[in-house]
Amino acid sequence: MSNTEMTAEAEIGFVLSRRMGLTGAVAATLAAFFAPGFKAAHADGAMVMADAAAYPSAAFAQKTQDAAVKAMFNMTATASDQITLDAPDIAENGAVVPVSVSTALPGVTAIAILALGNPNTIAAAYQLPAGTKSAVSSRIKLAKTTDVVALVQAGGKLYSVSKNVKVTLGGCGG
Amino acid sequence: MILSRRSLIASAGAVSLAPSALAAAGMYDVPFKANARILHITDTHAQANPVQFREPSVNLGIGKAMGRPPHLVGEAFLKYFDIPANGAKAHAFTFMDFERAAHRYGPMGGFAHLKTLIDQLRAQAGTGKTLLLDGGDLTQGSGVANLTGGKDMIALANILGTDALTGHWEFTYGEDGLHALIAAFKGQFIAQNVFLTDDAAFAGKPAFDTASLHVFAPFTIRECGGFQVGIVGQAFPYVPIAHPSRFVPDWTFGIHPDTMQKTVDDLRNNHKVDAVILLSHNGMDTDLALAAQVRGIDIILGGHTHDAVPVPQIVKNAGGRTIVTNAGSAGKFVAVLDLSLAKGALKGLNYTLLPVYSHEIKPDAAMAAEIAKWRAPHKAMLEEPLAEVETLLYRRGNFTGTMDQMICNALRQELDAEIVLSPGFRWGNTVMPGDKITMEDVLSETAITYGDVYVQNMTGAAIKAAMEDVCDNLFNPDPYYQQGGDMVRVGGMNYACTPGQTIGNRISEMTLSNGQSIDAAKTYKVAGWASVAQPQNTQPVWDVVANYLRSAKTVRIDKPNVTKLIGVGQNPGYAA
Structure with a gap:
């Protein structure tokens, strides 16, 4: 696939707002679509889309935050107050939890969403071509109450913010 | 800001009279020395007629909430709020000596009694100087309300003259059921924290604002005593979690401090209101946390947790301070807020949480007839x-x-x-x-x-x-x-x-x-x-x-x- 095609996909993707978001299934596809670039991007520090053979399947299979971040980005993240992570305090439905990540940080090249309590830590990862608005929105499945972490790669550095999302059986609401 | 814990206690203490002299001594005369009077009721739970309701003997606050209102019961409650033991007020606010006191003071609340009291409080303030706000859980909690889908209580609220309402159990009548109640309601239903889901928006389901996706009006602006008062609604944030989600398939909830801040800023900066009031069904602990987070709300009128808190709490935040109240349940209380307002600013508040002793108030005849009308078809069963x-x-x-x-x-x-x-x-x-x-x-x-x-x-x-x-x-x-x-x-x-x-x-x-x-x-x-x-x-x-x-x-x-x-x-x- 060519870079042009990828850019077109990205534009479709980032027209999305919180309200007019994709379905979870489409968002997942989009994430997979973008995923190939990650290894290449960090390897040569540029927005280069690699072929499907470079899909970072190892990163998506990691079970811990440290291992997943290392496999995906090969760097460590520092906490940042420049990232907005919009996720519910208590999930209305743990199977489809809306999560939005946006940031005003300059030079954003990638955004990833991690669910630390899930069997596989990385729920979604996006590569952002230059000129793309730094905002993604997806719906992720949560196995249980967990911290959800947003990672933003910008200017060759990795930043993170975290929020606890409660998954409850429900009932007994007064 | 003329407001201290002591002054608030003093104003709340105005009702602590000997029970034998309650009505005679004018316990419901609340002198009006301000610009605007807001009356607040909440969580009446469809109790159209007076009831007995024992306040809790266990209401634990854990961690930071320990010993802090509303987590006080019995003697600790009386001591904190400086209420004399064994009196009418101690009975209304605590469980203490419940049986004896309940016989002595009689049942509390009731909409015919509320109607008389609220009209009197309006008359004291004068024409155009009062608003009546209901914090929700109006339409659920009785057999008649359940059988009529809450319509009986909307009829009573219309007679009462309720200006604005937010919701909780209202949502358990389903989306169509709630829309029917809102259609019958003469006031405004407000909620800044209820949005269409993505799917519902995509399917073109109705919303108050198809851009912001607010299902209901987030706020209403009312003139009161010559001032513009912005009232924001906050529905119970966890409807589809605490109740079957099938009742509200198209709507998504949550606390949404971010949109709350935007709404408050909009009211202050664009609508130039003189006061911002949040009519909340969050629950008191959540309201206290929200008050610390959001700037620019003058008063949060709280409900949901059914805490009868006689003295409001003052919370500091980046914008100054926000006053947080909670007004009990079952129709037992009417909160009277006398606001001293200036252009764009609340200068003072006199808060009184009045217990509604049904024996001391003559029921309003028209309201009593309306209650009887809704109850009549089910009287034998009930x-x-x-x-x-x-x-x-x-x-x-x-x-x-x-x-x-x-x-x-x-x-x-x-x-x-x-x-x-x-x-x-x-x-x-x-x-x-x-x-x-x-x-x-x-x-x-x-x-x-x-x-x-x-x-x-x-x-x-x-x-x-x-x-x-x-x-x-x-x-x-x-x-x-x-x-x-x-x-x-x-x-x-x-x-x-x-x-x-x-x-x-x-x-x-x-x-x-x-x-x-x-x-x-x-x-x-x-x-x-x-x-x-x-x-x-x-x-x-x-x-x-x-x-x-x-x-x-x-x-x-x-x-x-x-x-x-x-x-x-x-x-x-x-x-x-």
Whole structure:
């Protein structure tokens, strides 16, 4: 696939707002679509889309935050107050939890969403071509109450913010 | 800002008169020395007629909330708020000496009495100087409301002259049911925290604002005493979690401090209002946390947690300060807020939480007739006496109440279960010893739109997990993760609770009533009601309880089940 095609996909993707978001299934596809670039991007520090053979399947299979971040980005993240992570305090439905990540940080090249309590830590990862608005929105499945972490790669550095999302059986609401 | 704890106590203290002289001494004369008067009622739970309602003897605050309003009961409550013991006011605000005081002061609330009182408070302030705001849970909690889909209470609110309303149980009538109530309501239904889901927006479902996706108007602006008052609505944030989500498939909730801030900024910067008031159904702990986070709200008028707090709390935040109130439940109280306003600023507040002693107020005839009209088709059913009551039956409290113990006993026997789980709702009236418990009483404890009973097999581990889940809704140290109900009531078993622990570690020492330990791996037959899963298509719980009462003929709860508390120590939210 060519870079042009990828850019077109990205534009479709980032027209999305919180309200007019994709379905979870489409968002997942989009994430997979973008995923190939990650290894290449960090390897040569540029927005280069690699072929499907470079899909970072190892990163998506990691079970811990440290291992997943290392496999995906090969760097460590520092906490940042420049990232907005919009996720519910208590999930209305743990199977489809809306999560939005946006940031005003300059030079954003990638955004990833991690669910630390899930069997596989990385729920979604996006590569952002230059000129793309730094905002993604997806719906992720949560196995249980967990911290959800947003990672933003910008200017060759990795930043993170975290929020606890409660998954409850429900009932007994007064 | 002329506002201190002492001045507020002084104003609240204006009603502490000798009961024999209540009406004669003009206990309901609240002199108006301000620009605008706001009247606030909340969580009346469809109690059209006066009721007995015992305030809790256990309302624990854990961690930062320990000893802080609203987590005070009994003597600690009276001491903190400087209320004399044994008087009318002590009866209204606490559980103390409930039976004796309930006989002496009579039932409380009732919409015909509220109508007389509210009209008098309006007359004192003068034309165009009052607003009446209802914080929600108006339309659920009685047999008549359940049978009419809440329409009876909207009719009463229209006579009362309610200007704005937000919601909680209103949503359990379903999206169409709530739209019908709003269509009949002469005031404005407001909620800044209810949005169309992505799918519903895509499908073009109706919304107040198709850009912001607010399903309802987030606020209303009313002129009051020559000033512009912005009133923002905050519905109960966890409707699809605490109740079956099938009632609100197109709507998504949450606390949304971000959109709250934007709404407040919009009111101040663009609409140039003189005061911003939040009509909230968050619950008091959540309101206190929100007040610290959001700038620019003058007053949060709180409900949901049914806390009758006589003195408002003042919370500092980046924008200055926000005053937080909570106005009790069941129609027992009317909050009177006299606002001293200047252009764009609240300069002073005089707050009085008036207890509504029905014996001291002449009921409004037109309202009484309307109540009777809605009740008439169901009168025979409602007034059926089911059993003689020998000991006080009440619900409210963090862990248990004698009414719920009776309900658990009923389900255990009628459904032949080993263990019963019954929801810890905070509404539900009190029935006095010597009275007969009627079908109306049973419905005032159970009337919901998903009241079918269930019987299922659960392992000991699953029972513990369910209890841990509910307990975290009550005691999570972050109020944004609480839902505002009390602990699930249990029948046929006992347990210990460590509120200061984390989820998974609070519930211990689970035993059957016979003393046998509950085995995590063993399966037990569990009965309950108010499941948030799919419709049960079984008997409604009120029929099961009524059958039990008819055959039992008397109700006597001699030895209330007491949850063993660990690590609570001398908590002012606990009275033995």
